[in-house]
Amino acid sequence: MFTILPIQGYIDQIDGFFCDGIHAGLKPNGNNDLGFIYTNEPCNVAAIFTENRFQAAPLKHFLSHKEEFKTNFVLINSKNANALTGKKGVEDINTLFSSLDFKEKLVNPLMSSTGVIGNRLPLEKLIAGANSFDLSAKSGENLSKAIMTTDAYPKTSLYEVKLEDGKSFKIGAVAKGAGMINPNLATMLCFICTDAAVPYSDMKEALNINKETTFNAISVDGDTSTNDTVMVLANGKSKAYDKDAFIEALRVVMHEMAMLMVADGEGAKKVAAFEVRNAATKEDAIKAAKALSNSLLVKTALFGEDPNFGRIASTIGASQIACDDEKLVISYNDIVVFDKGEICFDKETEEKASKVLKQNSYKIICDIGLGNCSFVAYGCDLGYKYVEINADYRS
Amino acid sequence: MFTILPIQGYIDQIDGFFCDGIHAGLKPNGNNDLGFIYTNEPCNVAAIFTENRFQAAPLKHFLSHKEEFKTNFVLINSKNANALTGKKGVEDINTLFSSLDFKEKLVNPLMSSTGVIGNRLPLEKLIAGANSFDLSAKSGENLSKAIMTTDAYPKTSLYEVKLEDGKSFKIGAVAKGAGMINPNLATMLCFICTDAAVPYSDMKEALNINKETTFNAISVDGDTSTNDTVMVLANGKSKAYDKDAFIEALRVVMHEMAMLMVADGEGAKKVAAFEVRNAATKEDAIKAAKALSNSLLVKTALFGEDPNFGRIASTIGASQIACDDEKLVISYNDIVVFDKGEICFDKETEEKASKVLKQNSYKIICDIGLGNCSFVAYGCDLGYKYVEINADYRS
Numbered sequence: 001m002f003t004i005l006p007i008q009g010y011i012d013q014i015d016g017f018f019c020d021g022i023h024a025g026l027k028p029n030g031n032n033d034l035g036f037i038y039t040n041e042p043c044n045v046a047a048i049f050t051e052n053r054f055q056a057a058p059l060k061h062f063l064s065h066k067e068e069f070k071t072n073f074v075l076i077n078s079k080n081a082n083a084l085t086g087k088k089g090v091e092d093i094n095t096l097f098s099s100l101d102f103k104e105k106l107v108n109p110l111m112s113s114t115g116v117i118g119n120r121l122p123l124e125k126l127i128a129g130a131n132s133f134d135l136s137a138k139s140g141e142n143l144s145k146a147i148m149t150t151d152a153y154p155k156t157s158l159y160e161v162k163l164e165d166g167k168s169f170k171i172g173a174v175a176k177g178a179g180m181i182n183p184n185l186a187t188m189l190c191f192i193c194t195d196a197a198v199p200y201s202d203m204k205e206a207l208n209i210n211k212e213t214t215f216n217a218i219s220v221d222g223d224t225s226t227n228d229t230v231m232v233l234a235n236g237k238s239k240a241y242d243k244d245a246f247i248e249a250l251r252v253v254m255h256e257m258a259m260l261m262v263a264d265g266e267g268a269k270k271v272a273a274f275e276v277r278n279a280a281t282k283e284d285a286i287k288a289a290k291a292l293s294n295s296l297l298v299k300t301a302l303f304g305e306d307p308n309f310g311r312i313a314s315t316i317g318a319s320q321i322a323c324d325d326e327k328l329v330i331s332y333n334d335i336v337v338f339d340k341g342e343i344c345f346d347k348e349t350e351e352k353a354s355k356v357l358k359q360n361s362y363k364i365i366c367d368i369g370l371g372n373c374s375f376v377a378y379g380c381d382l383g384y385k386y387v388e389i390n391a392d393y394r395s
Numbered sequence: 396m397f398t399i400l401p402i403q404g405y406i407d408q409i410d411g412f413f414c415d416g417i418h419a420g421l422k423p424n425g426n427n428d429l430g431f432i433y434t435n436e437p438c439n440v441a442a443i444f445t446e447n448r449f450q451a452a453p454l455k456h457f458l459s460h461k462e463e464f465k466t467n468f469v470l471i472n473s474k475n476a477n478a479l480t481g482k483k484g485v486e487d488i489n490t491l492f493s494s495l496d497f498k499e500k501l502v503n504p505l506m507s508s509t510g511v512i513g514n515r516l517p518l519e520k521l522i523a524g525a526n527s528f529d530l531s532a533k534s535g536e537n538l539s540k541a542i543m544t545t546d547a548y549p550k551t552s553l554y555e556v557k558l559e560d561g562k563s564f565k566i567g568a569v570a571k572g573a574g575m576i577n578p579n580l581a582t583m584l585c586f587i588c589t590d591a592a593v594p595y596s597d598m599k600e601a602l603n604i605n606k607e608t609t610f611n612a613i614s615v616d617g618d619t620s621t622n623d624t625v626m627v628l629a630n631g632k633s634k635a636y637d638k639d640a641f642i643e644a645l646r647v648v649m650h651e652m653a654m655l656m657v658a659d660g661e662g663a664k665k666v667a668a669f670e671v672r673n674a675a676t677k678e679d680a681i682k683a684a685k686a687l688s689n690s691l692l693v694k695t696a697l698f699g700e701d702p703n704f705g706r707i708a709s710t711i712g713a714s715q716i717a718c719d720d721e722k723l724v725i726s727y728n729d730i731v732v733f734d735k736g737e738i739c740f741d742k743e744t745e746e747k748a749s750k751v752l753k754q755n756s757y758k759i760i761c762d763i764g765l766g767n768c769s770f771v772a773y774g775c776d777l778g779y780k781y782v783e784i785n786a787d788y789r790s
Contacts, residue, residue: 054712054720084708084720086736117705118738224713296691300782310512313479317449318619325449325479341481343513384779387695 002245003162004252010140010156011172011193015237016040019174020137021146024129026079026115026122034077034129035146037191042070042107043233046203048211050228057082057089058111059229064090065108068200073109074191074231075130076147078176081187083117083226092121099127102135114149114176114189114227140174147176147189155260161196161249167240169196173253177261187225188215190257195238198246203232206247214254218262218293218378230254262378267385270302271361274377276316279368284321285375288366291319293379302381307353309337309345316366327369332356340369397640398557399647405535405551406567406588410632411435414569415532416541419524421474421510421517429472429524430541432586437465437502438628441598443606445623452477452484453506454624459485460503463595468504469586469626470525471542473571476582477508477516478621487516494522497530507584509544509571509622535569542571542584550655556591556644562635564591568648572656582620583610585652592631593641601642602627609649613657613688613773625649657773662780665697666756669772671711674763679716680770683761686714688774697776702748704732704740711761722764727751735764 012019021035049059075096082089097109113121144154158172177188198206207230215230232250263271274292279285292298295315301308309330316323330338332353337345345353356362407414416430444454470491477484492504508516539549553567572583593601602625610625627645658666669687674680687693690710696703704725711718725733727748732740740748751757 051715052709052712053715053718054708081705084705084733084738086720116703117709118733118740119705120738224709226709226712303782308511310476310479310514313449314447314512314619314621317447317621320446320448323448325481338479338513343479343515345513382782384782387698387777387779387782 001164002242004245004249005160005162007158007160009158010144011037011158011174012138012140013158014170014172014193015195016235017193018136018138019143020133020139021142021144022129022132024077025125026077032142032146033079034075034126035143036076036130036133037074037143037193037233038135039072039233039235041235041237042072043235044198044200044203045069045071045110045231045233046200046207047229047231048207050224050226052224052226054084054226056113056227057085057093058113059227061090061093062110069108071108071110071233073106074112074233075109076112076189076191077115077126078147078149079115080113080119080121081115081117081227082113082121085118085120088120092123096121096123096126096130101131105135112189112229112231114147114187117226144174147174149176149178149187151176151178152264155257155264157253157256159249159252161245163240163242163245167238169194169238169240171196171249171253173257175257175261178264188228188261190215190230190254192230192232192250192253194232194234195236196234196246197236197239197241198234202243202246203234206250207232209247210251210254214251214258217376218258259378262380265380267383267388268380269360269383270381272302272379273361273363274379275363275365275374277365277367277374278371279373280322280371282373282375284368285373288316288319288321288368289375289377291315292364292366293377296382299379299382302357303383305354305357307332307337307350307357312364312366313338321368322370323368324370329367329369331365333362396559397637397643399640399644400555400557402553402555404553405539406432406553406569407533407535408553409565409567409588410590411630412588413530413532414538415528415534416537416539417524417527419472420520421472427537427541428474429470429521430538431471431525431528432469432538432588432628433530434467434628434630436630436632437467438630439593439595439598440464440466440505440626440628441595441602442624442626443602445619445621447619447621449479449621451508451622452480452488453508454622456485456488457505464503466503466505466628468501469507469628470504471507471584471586472510472521473542473544474510475508475514475516476510476512476622478512480513480515483515487518491516491518491521491525496526500530507624507626509542509582509584512621539569542569544571544573544582546571546573547659550652550659552648552651554644554647556640558635558637558640562633564589564633564635566591566644566648568652570652570656573659583623583656585610585625585649587625587627587645587648589627589629590631590633591629591641592634592636593629597638597641598627598629601645604642605646605649608771609646609653612771613653654773657775660775662778662783663775664755664778665776667697667774667776668756668758669774670758670760670769672760672762672769673766674768675717675766677768677770679763680768683711683714683716683763684770684772686710687759687761688772691777694774694777697752698778700749700752702727702732702745702752707759707761708733716763717765718763719765724762724764726760728757
């Protein structure tokens with residue numbers, strides 16, 4: 001058996017990984033806005049990207065490499081997404097890398113961007129900023145702040161995986177994301193670093209297995225961005241590897257990052273797990289759970305701490321899945337409020353359900369009663385703060 | 396040729412139609428909450444309903460009639476949707492009608508409800524209220540107020556259609572709807588009355604033709620309700636009829652009602668027409684236009700009067716239609732901000748675009764440049780008021 005133990009610290013604790021973040025002049029408030037991850041030996045790299053048809057320039061740049069390649073450098077900026085910038089957006093990335101003082105050290109350097117769509121990169125600032133990097137720095141903290149946009153807090157995690165053969169590897173992540181996160185990945189960046197000796201094909205497979213129940217199961221507002229990226233970098237330094245342990249450890253890291261993002265949904269105060277049980281098909285379970293996590297009327301009811309189960313039912317009906325109100329059971333945690341056509345919502349039950357909604361996190365369970373397929377989607381409430389943040393995000 | 400002229404007044408001006416609204420004790424603030432439409436001769440009736448899988452009891456009750464039937468009475472209440480009430484919800488409607496003092500006068504009486512989902516109808520209040528009706532009343536104004544829920548204002552219209560043969564008929568509507576209105580009809584009720592001598596099959600055909608570009612093209616928050624109904628009642632009293640004129644007049648009425656609803660999106664101050672041009676297929680045009688009108692990030696940008704065209708482009712990309720940023724053109728009215736891969740957003744253009752967004756209504760045009768299919772969807776902005784209204788709608 002293997003064990004996956006959380007440890008204190010940032011990705012800089014992983015052997016061979018260096019990182020830092022600085023203020024390069026993009027954020028007017030002086031906060032960090034440019035960071036990097038550097039490894040002294042080239043890494044296997046695998047990534048999954050947004051399903052938005054307008055992929056941002058950094059994604060096009062990544063995909064211009066051949067299927068399997070190695071890299072030792074990822075440059076990450078916030079405040080400008082380098083999206084909708086056409087061919088020039090990709091040219092800008094190449095110009096940037098060829099202007100760096102330390103360009104001779106770089107193997108297939110990559111870039112990742114987040115921020116406002118539809119502006120060219122401020123190349124001068126980025127080049128000057130990057131040329132001030134210390135490639136031997138170990139500050140995951142500075143990096144985690146550099147990639148933030150509307151995030152209320154930085155998002156990182158770190159684990160040690162001990163294998164049966166006595167060997168061990170580390171795996172950790174730094175991520176940003178709050179708002180625009182939706183069932184199909186949206187403005188979120190997540191960089192996962194490991195010293196496991198994982199082959200490229202296993203990295204790709206593990207990413208695809210784990211994305212459905214983690215990043216694709218969270219929703220803040222149902223929009224998908226042009227830039228979303230989950231990237232795994234593996235330098236193999238630990239010489240340790242076990243496929244099952246790697247898949248499971250990656251799942252733990254991805255799930256933790258996804259939960260941190262949904263809890264940081266712009267202005268959100270509550271995390272709700274929408275568990276759809278016993279749907280006729282897996283597709284139905286996923287559709288209904290995601291519809292619930294995306295519904296504005298459900299989200300505002302959670303904000304108001306109102307056990308308005310009518311909106312829950314209505315959203316399930318509107319999702320067009322096979323359903324029948326004579327079979328449907330709705331509960332808030334273990335408080336049943338609707339049971340197969342019967343409304344169970346006396347004063348006492350209403351008070352109990354309201355109490356559940358006053359908590360910071362809870363489950364809303366919808367038993368469809370037509371099959372045996374289930375799915376859990378995660379969402380948050382939506383309040384005044386969301387409007388405040390998004391009415392003037394550009395400024 | 397025929398002409399369609401707006402006239403002052405309510406549906407009570409149409410020959411043979413009677414209506415009123417009263418306070419029956421459902422709304423705590425004493426406002427009207429129960430109304431009726433009565434005709435002294437039975438009407439042809441056709442209706443289209445919500446696509447929500449959990450149809451409310453009044454819809455099930457309507458559909459329990461045979462395909463083509465006549466009615467002379469529609470009872471409408473607000474504050475309680477009679478939805479998710481199972482078989483008892485339909486039984487309650489039958490109990491109600493059989494308890495009315497004037498039940499002998501009624502031919503296939505119908506009911507329509509709007510309000511909170513998941514509560515049984517307060518039968519005693521409704522019966523007492525209905526028994527106080529004066530069936531010879533002519534107060535469209537009282538009725539229009541009785542059916543309101545979160546509406547900021549009543550919604551009515553009235554037209555006279557003059558035909559080539561010198562005959563004429565009237566057509567008018569009373570409607571409610573604000574919030575939860577989405578591309579596939581959602582909590583909106585619309586009752587269209589006419590004295591045209593229109594056959595049932597033409598009514599049904601005209602409703603289906605016109606719904607796509609009217610009620611199905613508007614969006615407030617992307618949710619669909621359990622109760623949405625558009626009902627046409629025709630008593631034939633004018634003895635006038637022309638199929639083309641009727642279809643066109645019905646379109647005018649449905650479009651006007653749809654626009655009044657979107658302008659009354661809970662807390663909305665702006666109406667935006669999202670015109671998607673030159674998409675590869677009709678499906679793509681509809682998909683992209685509706686995605687724009689539903690996007691929270693687009694809606695909050697409109698609220699902030701921010702010409703954030705990056706969010707427009709991102710939403711089109713996220714809608715999964717065929718698109719290419721080298722072909723895409725985005726404009727606010729006639730102000731082009733993105734032109735086939737080129738960002739045209741200098742200070743002057745930004746100021747012009749901002750000016751457009753300060754207006755109460757405007758067009759956002761996205762030319763996909765891949766075909767010749769177009770669609771216009773209508774949406775509104777989303778601000779603090781929406782959250783306020785929906786965080787505690789039940790109370």
